[in-house]
Amino acid sequence: MKLIYTDSLVVGAGLAGLRVAIASKERGLDTVVLSLIPAKRSHSAAAQGGMQASLGNTVKGMGDDEDVHFQDTVKGSDWGCDQEVARMFAHCAPKAVRELANWGVPWTRVTKGPREVVVNAQKVTIEEAEAAHGLINARDFGGTKKWRTCYTADGTGHSLLYAVDNKAISLDIPVHERIEALALIHDGTRCHGVVARCLITGELRAYIAKSTTIATGGYGRIYEVSTNAIICEGIGQALALETGVAKLGNMEAVQFHPTAIVPVGILTTEGCRGDGGLLRDKDGHRFMPDYEPEKKELASRDVVSRRMTEHIRKGQGVDSPYGPHLWLDITLLGRKHVETNLREVKEICENFLGIDPAKDWIPVRPTQHYSMGGIRTDATGQSPQLKGLFSVGEAACWDMHGFNRLGGNSLAETVVGGMIIGKYVADFCQQNTLEINTALVEKFVNQVRSEIDDLVEGQGSESAFDIKLEMQRIMMDYVGIFRNGPELQKAVDELQALLLRSRNIGLTCKKRHANPELVEALRVKRMLKVALTVACGAEARTESRGAHAREDFPQRNDKEWLNRTLSSWPSADATLPVLDYEQLDVMKMELPPGYRGYGINNAIAHPDTEKREQQISEILSQLPDDADRYARQHALMPFEVPPSLQEKNERLHDKSLSNRAQLGDEAK
């Protein structure tokens, strides 16, 4: 049995994982990152449009700050998020952007003077300030009050991932590539590392660590068509689930992106619409203003995806051999804009569709895109159930997204969450000792070994590939954009039957080293459990909130469902997860539940909402007249971030104010 010891173990080498690894290494901790693939190939690279941070440099971002970013994020989440976490995030986002500039990210910058942009299908000229020249620019994204999405053309994720991985290389952080974690080592209260398999040699290793951080991304590939990379299979969530101790949060909260190309499901960025692109139907009609007259194409993602589906159901979709689709029109932005700011989109259109998006419309359809759910953590990123287990990024339910994530907030979460949680992980490693119990380690290694033995030597007759496809189709058919009780029940029943069949998987390729069929078999057994948490959570949640839209329960029901779904897996032979719920406390919210601004306001109110609103006005009225926005915020909902991240963020528009304030200070 090969044992590898470290302080801080990170599973997953995308942006979130690397950022935590860097924070550990900077604290002088021994750090090891495990990855299925070379770090720079991680799915973070596919984020195109950008990351939200309230820098407020562009004229269309003037007046932006943490407060506005926080409010957009909470509304976007349909009040399902953890508001303290959303505050931590909004506060640290500008810091992460600025830090990344010093790590090499070539952020697109503001050019002073007049600039022509497309807003609501009209060309308008905006005038950028002299003082903003050369500062980091931002573009418009859905569901946001200000232009807040910082970007590098439409390759933001790529630029960030390369800069952050380069930083990790400069710090000599080892990334063990082509290593797959298959089980967490734990004693029921503390996590001690992972059992992992080398995808080249097949060797099993135990990595023993003080802290284990899961940063393996989302679980999009439990669906047949997804914008996600093919490695986003939810194995990180499954690792936590299979402990029987750690819990997953809000697994039913799955986002569908409005504009993936048909049929292959590759994403075209929200930046297309942010920069002025339109959605059109089979008649070329721009239909979004009919449904959402205010926000139009730039309503929140869940809203646009549902409106598109509604419109297709009315027969307004464009027929194709792959089913109906709609059009994304970016021709009005002009060739120069497409070829500079949307060039990855252009490449995708050329290579996969054979069209030129500067003159042709792009066939698009809502497609599975993001997992709001994940490993439930507290505000420091640690599992409340399993000490030493941390999770960050899309893998986690840190819960700044609730039931719908805003565009530009996921790339932001990777580096902002990684920056914050990285410090808490390092604290944990400094405060705790390495506990090595070789009998315990051996138990988990033997479990994985016998699982592999059974697959390779057993008499199983089921095909891992077939089972996976069946699972993916069930999720597509019954756990999609619109959901209802009977179909969700069907999904649960069929997934349960598949899970039983998956215990009888047999391999035709019997190799123990590099063997794609073995990899598939090990994964599909785990994916099925994750899929069941999604289907069961969706079946149980009899309301509509954010991306979880129940046709049979169309109202958001704060009275009964202002809570977070927690799922756990009771025992190895169980076929269903156990669900329980964590209440969201309205009396602690800075922003009590309200109207999100889309469609009719039909939410069923929580009894505390009115009480809290009253309390808030009382608290605010008791503050001195000169209380600034920070003091007001603090009075309503204090939140903590690590000491080195506490300072206020400086902005262009309060620089002149602060000059005045400084004069005032001196006068005192």
Add this chain to the structure above:
Amino acid sequence: MSQGRTLTFNIFRYDPQEPGDKPKMVKYQLEEAPGMTVFIALNMLREKQDPSLQFDFVCRAGICGSCAMVINGYPTLACRTLTSKYPKGEITLMPLPGFELIGDLSVNTGKFMRELAERLKLWLHPRQDEIDIHRIEAPMAPEEAAKLYELDRCVECGVCVSACATKQMRDTFVGAVGMMKIARFELDSRDARSVEDFYHVIGNQDGVFGCMTLLGCQDNCPKDLPHMQQIAYLRRKMAGALV
């Protein structure tokens, strides 16, 4: 038109870890579907015909650079190669040369790129190690940022390395990928390194003066990066450093 064609794939098969296994070409046949890419075809072959077939895909969207292989003689990204591109319906797939073979079409580009990054120190060496992240960032000329992004688009797929005759003859040659990255940091006003610093790394036969200017890199780069221009630029710069 291409619907219903039968495609013939000739695929390089070799498992270096299997005792007694020898490299060979194996023929597979497959019904073509509309919009089929080599990514789709290889997965169908693995699922339906031979589950031991090794290859690497991650994003399947031409973004991550995992899937470069030699397709009918040319190194390129398999995920975005449409089968309809080949009128005869015959497609020969070979692993990318110049990299450690893991098996079949899978090669270890990751290991190569990490070693290259360590050797050439391919990260930003900022003028100040610590900046105040709470204050307004230092401005950068918008044109510079745009230029940097253009050079930053490399996906480390390894195509330029496999298409490079110099690299095939000289194992220590840094290849177009190495030079492109050096050019990117050399251009970056935030980087503290001087021309002399870069000269130490690539001002030799393993770097800009080893390139025979055959420009297989320029011809095959899936991201259309301006390799020729950057190599010429670096040569001028490095030659300038000598005088």
